[in-house]
Amino acid sequence: xxxxxxxxxxxxxxxxxxxxxxxxxxxxxxxxxxxxxxxxxxxxxxxxxxxxxxxxxxxxxxxxxxxxxxxxxxxxxxxxxxxxxxxxxxxxxxxxxxxxxxxxxxxxxxxxxxxxxxxxxxxxxxxxxxxxxxxxxxxxxxxxxxxxxxxxxxxxxxxxxxxxxxxxxxxxxxxxxxxxxxxxxxxxxxxxxxxxxxxxxxxxxxxxxxxxxxxxxxxxxxxxxxxxxxxxxxxxxxxxxxxxxxxxxxxxxxxxxxxxxxxxxxxxxxxxxxxxxxxxxxxxxxxxxxxxxxxxxxxxxxxxxxxxxxxxxxxxxxxxxxxxxxxxxxxxxxxxxxxxxxxxxxxxxxxxxxxxxxxxxxxxxxxxxxxxxxxxxxxxxxxxxxxxxxxxxxxxxxxxxxxxxxxxxxxxxxxxxxxxxxxxxxxxxxxxxx
Amino acid sequence: xxxxxxxxxxxxxxxxxxxxxxxxxxxxxxxxxxxxxxxxxxxxxxxxxxxxxxxxxxxxxxxxxxxxxxxxxxxxxxxxxxxxxxxxxxxxxxxxxxxxxxxxxxxxxxxxxxxxxxxxxxxxxxxxxxxxxxxxxxxxxxxxxxxxxxxxxxxxxxxxxxxxxxxxxxxxxxxxxxxxxxxxxxxxxxxxxxxxxxxxxxxxxxxxxxxxxxxxxxxxxxxxxxxxxxxxxxxxxxxxxxxxxxxxxxxxxxxxxxxxxxxxxxxxxxxxxxxxxxxxxxxxxxxxxxxxxxxxxxxxxxxxxxxxxxxxxxxxxxxxxxxxxxxxxxxxxxxxxxxxxxxxxxxxxxxxxxxxxxxxxxxxxxxxxxxxxxxxxxxxxxxxxxxxxxxxxxxxxxxxxxxxxxxxxxxxxxxxxxxxxxxxxxxxxxxxxx
Numbered sequence: 034x035x036x037x038x039x040x041x042x043x044x045x046x047x048x049x050x051x052x053x054x055x056x057x058x059x060x061x062x063x064x065x066x067x068x069x070x071x072x073x074x075x076x077x078x079x080x081x082x083x084x085x086x087x088x089x090x091x092x093x094x095x096x097x098x099x100x101x102x103x104x105x106x107x108x109x110x111x112x113x114x115x116x117x118x119x120x121x122x123x124x125x126x127x128x129x130x131x132x133x134x135x136x137x138x139x140x141x142x143x144x145x146x147x148x149x150x151x152x153x154x155x156x157x158x159x160x161x162x163x164x165x166x167x168x169x170x171x172x173x174x175x176x177x178x179x180x181x182x183x184x185x186x187x188x189x190x191x192x193x194x195x196x197x198x199x200x201x202x203x204x205x206x207x208x209x210x211x212x213x214x215x216x217x218x219x220x221x222x223x224x225x226x227x228x229x230x231x232x233x234x235x236x237x238x239x240x241x242x243x244x245x246x247x248x249x250x251x252x253x254x255x256x257x258x259x260x261x262x263x264x265x266x267x268x269x270x271x272x273x274x275x276x277x278x279x280x281x282x283x284x285x286x287x288x289x290x291x292x293x294x295x296x297x298x299x300x301x302x303x304x305x306x307x308x309x310x311x312x313x314x315x316x317x318x319x320x321x322x323x324x325x326x327x328x329x330x331x332x333x334x335x336x337x338x339x340x341x342x343x344x345x346x347x348x349x350x351x352x353x354x355x356x357x358x359x360x361x362x363x364x365x366x367x368x369x370x371x372x373x374x375x376x377x378x379x380x381x382x383x384x385x386x387x388x389x390x391x392x393x394x395x396x397x398x399x400x401x402x403x404x405x406x407x408x409x410x411x412x413x414x415x416x417x418x419x420x421x422x423x424x425x426x427x428x429x430x431x432x433x434x435x436x437x438x439x440x441x442x443x444x445x446x447x448x449x450x451x452x453x454x455x456x457x458x459x460x461x462x463x464x465x466x467x
Numbered sequence: 468x469x470x471x472x473x474x475x476x477x478x479x480x481x482x483x484x485x486x487x488x489x490x491x492x493x494x495x496x497x498x499x500x501x502x503x504x505x506x507x508x509x510x511x512x513x514x515x516x517x518x519x520x521x522x523x524x525x526x527x528x529x530x531x532x533x534x535x536x537x538x539x540x541x542x543x544x545x546x547x548x549x550x551x552x553x554x555x556x557x558x559x560x561x562x563x564x565x566x567x568x569x570x571x572x573x574x575x576x577x578x579x580x581x582x583x584x585x586x587x588x589x590x591x592x593x594x595x596x597x598x599x600x601x602x603x604x605x606x607x608x609x610x611x612x613x614x615x616x617x618x619x620x621x622x623x624x625x626x627x628x629x630x631x632x633x634x635x636x637x638x639x640x641x642x643x644x645x646x647x648x649x650x651x652x653x654x655x656x657x658x659x660x661x662x663x664x665x666x667x668x669x670x671x672x673x674x675x676x677x678x679x680x681x682x683x684x685x686x687x688x689x690x691x692x693x694x695x696x697x698x699x700x701x702x703x704x705x706x707x708x709x710x711x712x713x714x715x716x717x718x719x720x721x722x723x724x725x726x727x728x729x730x731x732x733x734x735x736x737x738x739x740x741x742x743x744x745x746x747x748x749x750x751x752x753x754x755x756x757x758x759x760x761x762x763x764x765x766x767x768x769x770x771x772x773x774x775x776x777x778x779x780x781x782x783x784x785x786x787x788x789x790x791x792x793x794x795x796x797x798x799x800x801x802x803x804x805x806x807x808x809x810x811x812x813x814x815x816x817x818x819x820x821x822x823x824x825x826x827x828x829x830x831x832x833x834x835x836x837x838x839x840x841x842x843x844x845x846x847x848x849x850x851x852x853x854x855x856x857x858x859x860x861x862x863x864x865x866x867x868x869x870x871x872x873x874x875x876x877x878x879x880x881x882x883x884x885x886x887x888x889x890x891x892x893x894x895x896x897x898x899x900x901x
Contacts, residue, residue, distance in 0.1 A: 187775060189593075190623075341765060
């Protein structure tokens with residue numbers, strides 16, 4: 034029951050007026066990107082589709098709604114029979130989006146689409162915020178792998194979704210075991226400071242970890258003195274030591290010192306992982322440091338300054354009494370919307386580089402051979418189109434993200450604030466068309 | 468399995484060395500408050516305790532860990548039998564906290580406490596961030612009720628936890644129905660712009676809502692023209708119209724215009740609710756406007772600029788081979804900690820106003836009659852102390868928050884950036900005591 038109270042009171046009033054059964058088109062989109070970002074990344078589509086089959090109102094929920102007089106008996110009876118039976122299409126998960134990109138379109142009766150508002154927006158807003166931040170970090174890290182380890186900084190279920198979104202955006206793996214279980218993504222991790230402190234000496238802790246995990250493990254070397262710890266680690270593990278981790282202090286200087294020390298001791302293959310409150314800017318600043326991988330936590334799971342993607346869910350078209358669809362939009366003040374069902378194409382030049390996001394209202398925009406149609410079909414008459422959910426969906430979204438990034442002009446990877454890297458353009462609207 | 472990979476590899480290595488069975492004391496605390504905040508609010512304790520009884524490793528989880536070679540057979544066997552059997556004490560949910568307040572202490576074997584790290588921190592970091600932001604909004608709103616309606620801007624499960632945290636901090640109710648079902652909090656809501664757009668006219672939409680919900684409902688009046696909508700609403704509903712909602716534009720000016728219009732039409736009892744991207748600063752700016760209640764969304768569920776509470780979970784004391792407890796702490800660089808088991812008291816002056824947070828290491832700080840001991844007992848030998856969980860826990864936490872706020876100096880309510888409103892002071896440390 035991830036539903037806001039007003040969705041059910043609207044449903045009740047619309048059942049009362051009879052308008053609940055009008056065919057309607059709702060659209061999820063973002064009016065703008067977070068301040069200064071060049072692009073957004075669609076996240077969560079697979080999770081929306083996975084959850085829809087469980088989006089039902091059972092006896093416990095109906096009893097709660099009845100006892101608290103949330104809605105009347107007619108509405109309870111409708112909810113008891115509810116199962117989404119409409120159509121869903123939109124941008125593939127992992128795809129880039131821009132202001133007003135029609136990311137997800139839901140076509141059904143008003144009643145069915147209305148009660149999905151909070152559920153759809155919660156997932157899109159959270160997962161897209163994380164995927165968008167993660168993609169910038171991947172850009173900053175270049176060829177060095179990034180590991181997601183922010184679970185502890187966000188809600189326990191958000192953490193699983195954040196791991197999934199990070200992998201879609203290009204992260205190598207995650208610390209989150211539940212994400213591994215649910216989505217088949219790679220999980221990684223070795224030890225925390227508490228493990229060192231638990232033992233009577235750092236040497237005892239290293240011996241315990243190496244003895245149990247083998248010499249390929251990564252030792253955390255900054256509990257006491259880094260140089261002494263690295264020397265101890267090499268003395269015990271020898272040249273096969275897999276890696277060392279730095280989690281505090283001046284990472285740039287320390288990474289250089291530790292690399293030089295490891296090399297001088299003959300451990301040229303021992304890797305250096307850094308992990309202290311990194312964001313895309315800190316990662317970029319470490320580009321010249323001898324670092325082999327980045328562990329990213331807080332900044333990733335909080336969207337690096339943009340913890341939500343500002344997506345909204347708006348009725349853009351609905352049936353009139355004559356059965357014809359009518360484009361609709363709120364007119365007032367600072368939240369005006371563009372009515373009508375949308376279609377979208379990414380315009381590419383002859384070199385395959387994106388130049389604009391072209392949106393057609395009521396029909397697909399005219400496209401030439403280079404252009405790429407963006408809308409995919411996720412659900413038809415309540416039946417899921419295969420390939421978008423579960424582990425397969427994550428693999429597919431990861432590939433989609435990489436391919437979409439490859440189409441972007443180089444300016445997409447700039448970290449400094451700026452305008453969206455390509456503009457969103459509307460073809461001339463065709464009024465009141467379906 | 469809300470657990471990070473490294474917790475289980477640490478467990479394996481500690482089982483290997485034998486240190487896994489050492490009695491250990493872990494502490495959750497925040498080194499600092501979010502930038503410029505005067506206090507923090509503890510959120511999530513009840514949820515941690517509710518979830519602990521389900522924190523087990525079942526066949527599906529064990530199979531995943533085995534197939535992916537996360538840990539060895541000895542560790543799998545230990546996990547299969549795991550049920551937390553230690554002690555938990557700390558600050559009551561709803562209590563205020565300050566830098567280094569010992570918010571939650573977990574005392575058990577290293578093995579048992581180690582694997583709770585991510586679970587405990589996820590909940591505390593998320594729920595405390597929301598409760599802390601919510602409390603500032605309540606302060607800004609004064610006697611006017613605030614309604615939580617941010618579910619759509621955060622992960623679908625975070626939304627439920629955010630509703631709960633907001634109510635603990637003093638919110639009147641929430642839009643989130645699942646929070647109502649799980650925690651018995653008040654849910655509220657009427658209609659969105661889509662409901663107006665669904666109908667052939669605003670008048671038809673108003674008639675439908677009033678016909679179904681009664682004249683006490685709140686009508687959304689900014690889909691087209693606000694003045695025209697208010698006149699229509701009053702013409703249809705009469706003087707008994709419950710309220711109108713403004714969701715866009717210049718809320719201060721509009722609220723004044725709408726109030727004057729309603730009064731001129733005789734609707735002096737019709738309330739005005741405003742709901743457009745409010746945060747504590749916008750709420751404060753509306754103090755002089757004729758607004759009856761605030762609906763708060765995005766800013767609340769994202770912690771109003773501080774989406775996570777920066778809490779950490781550190782081993783502070785553990786048994787040595789001789790059975791004596793030893794205080795331990797990481798020494799290196801910018802993340803030094805204070806070792807030893809902590810106790811805390813809020814020092815109050817003779818007028819009952821808080822003057823400092825007093826922390827004793829290894830023993831309870833000396834207190835006089837005015838002072839208030841802060842640590843509560845949540846779990847003993849794995850058995851829950853009643854009263855902290857479920858709906859009862861929410862009611863208790865709400866009362867605790869109100870009482871703790873009443874003890875604070877007036878400066879706690881200042882919105883501008885500043886230092887914590889009371890300092891955290893350590894009594895002289897007693898080295899290496901339990």
